[in-house]
Amino acid sequence: MLFALSGCGAHRGGTQSAGPPSGPAVEAGSSLEAAASAPATAQYTFTMDPFEVPSGAESYECQDILNPLGKDVAIVKSESTISMGAHHMFAFDIPLSTSALAPDASAPDGASLASPDASTSSIFDCPAGGLEFHPYLHLTQRAHDVMTYPEGVGRMLGQAEVIRLNVHYLNVSSSPVQVSAEVTLTYVDPSAVNQLASWIFVFSQSLQVPVGTSTQTFAYPVTADMNLIQANGHMHRRGTHFEAHAIAADAGEMRPLYSSDTWDEPPSLHLEPPFEIKKGDSLGYSCTYSNDTGAALTYGESAATNEMCNFFGVFYPSADGTGLLMGL
Numbered sequence: 617m618l619f620a621l622s623g624c625g626a627h628r629g630g631t632q633s634a635g636p637p638s639g640p641a642v643e644a645g646s647s648l649e650a651a652a653s654a655p656a657t658a659q660y661t662f663t664m665d666p667f668e669v670p671s672g673a674e675s676y677e678c679q680d681i682l683n684p685l686g687k688d689v690a691i692v693k694s695e696s697t698i699s700m701g702a703h704h705m706f707a708f709d710i711p712l713s714t715s716a717l718a719p720d721a722s723a724p725d726g727a728s729l730a731s732p733d734a735s736t737s738s739i740f741d742c743p744a745g746g747l748e749f750h751p752y753l754h755l756t757q758r759a760h761d762v763m764t765y766p767e768g769v770g771r772m773l774g775q776a777e778v779i780r781l782n783v784h785y786l787n788v789s790s791s792p793v794q795v796s797a798e799v800t801l802t803y804v805d806p807s808a809v810n811q812l813a814s815w816i817f818v819f820s821q822s823l824q825v826p827v828g829t830s831t832q833t834f835a836y837p838v839t840a841d842m843n844l845i846q847a848n849g850h851m852h853r854r855g856t857h858f859e860a861h862a863i864a865a866d867a868g869e870m871r872p873l874y875s876s877d878t879w880d881e882p883p884s885l886h887l888e889p890p891f892e893i894k895k896g897d898s899l900g901y902s903c904t905y906s907n908d909t910g911a912a913l914t915y916g917e918s919a920a921t922n923e924m925c926n927f928f929g930v931f932y933p934s935a936d937g938t939g940l941l942m943g944l
Contacts, residue, residue, distance in 0.1 A: 655808030657692065660685060661800040662707065662779050665739050668794055669787040674920055676746025677795075680716040680729075680737040681779045690770030690809045693802035694754040695762045699795045701785065703880065703919055704850070707754040707799045708780040715778040716740055742782050747917040750780070751939050752815055754799050755848065755928055758881050763846055763930065766890070770809035771930075772937040773801070786853075786919045813845065814934035818899065820925040821943040825854065825905045825913040832925055833902040834944045835863070843890035846930035847874040848882060849901065852919040855879040857904040860927055865896035873899075879919075890932075901927045 662681050669675045698705050712718060716729040716737035723729055729737040742748060753771060754763065765771070783797050818836045825832065849858030860874040873891060876882040893899065903925035907913055916922030 655804040657802050657804050659800055659802050661798055662781060663798040664781045664783065664796065666794050666796045667739050668792050669785045670792045671787055671790050674784075674786045674918060675795075676742040676782065676784050676917065677739050678716070678742040678780055678782050679739050680710075681781070682712070682717055682735045683773060683775060683777050683779065684735065685773075685775065685803075687775050688806055689773050689803035690806045690812075691753060691765070691773055691801050691803050692770045692809070693762070693764045694799060695760075695802075696754055696756045696797070696799040697760050698756065698783065698797040699785075699793065700759050701787065701789070701793065702759075702795060702797070703784040703786055704755065704757045705784075705797050705799070706748075706750075706752045706780070706782040708748065708750040708752050708782060709773060710750050710778050710780050712776060712778050715780065717778060745917045746782065746784055748782060749817065749819070749941055752817070753779070753801065755815075756884070757848065757850065758884065761884055763884070763886070765813055766845065766888075766932075768810045769813050769845075769932050770804065770806070771813050772806065773803070784917075784919070811933045812935070812937040813930055813932040814937050815939040816842075816927070816929040816931055817939065818901075818927040818942045818944060819915075820903075821915050823915040823923060823925055825907050825923045827907050827910060827912065829904070829906050831902050831904045833900065834925065835901075836899045836927070836942055836944065838893050838895060838897050838899055839940075840895050842893050842931040843933070844873070844893060844929050844931045845887050845890050846928075847885045847887065847891070848928040849874060849876050849903075850882070850924055850926040850928060851879040851903050851905075852923045853879055854905045854907050854909070854913065854923055855903050855925070856906050858882065858901070858925070860899065860901035862891070862893050863898040863900050865894070865898070870900075899927065901925070
């Protein structure tokens, strides 16, 4: 395996670095005083072993990495880099007991997936063909992506959790490609944040896409007040337009939220100020398709032979850091 080992306090599976040192003494009321009193930050980079995808092939590859920090932390920024052409990467947050590092986990041939010290796994084919639903700390559909949380807001990562990097790649080129991926988490002590953020993942498991041009619409009833700080849509290769909006429960007012005309690298929308949705309102979204396959398409993991219409987002507050998963 090719995990980096560099920097102060580095661990197998990535690199760790401390935040900037404390500044010099400053006078009360000065602009430097606020900077000096800011919470101390540190970083850790989770790096996936490179893997090859043959020409014309589609691949869901995973790698599990035990949280090496030895403590609970609050994530205040996440930044990812992934090879061009990848359809998406998740950094899932899963329990050790369900990971490839569990004592009874093994590859189909019976070989152990875990490294000798059980801190990382080898690359393996993602479970369920890649169609996994877990809490996630970072999601990207672009070669480079950054998520920065508002001041005083953070995402929890428990000391005993496992990070699963799940990468989906559809190689439409005429040559094999080498795929690499990494995500860097900037974190603080949980006491440094006063509100927890979490994730929302709404997926269209009932999706049916007929031959020709069509638009499929979905709505999710919001069960608590939320401040959305990131929004993203997800389709496969027959998707031509994604649109999301909020619908007020009282007057039925529709407020535009997000739109995209690309399936392979849709933008992540960072919302500042946050986009407020009230309890009882609906999150509505739609996907438009051009299905030229000659047969109806259903929801599934393949970007070549299935379709999706998913909404992803990051919101706060979340009382205990729990996210929202809903199949429609």
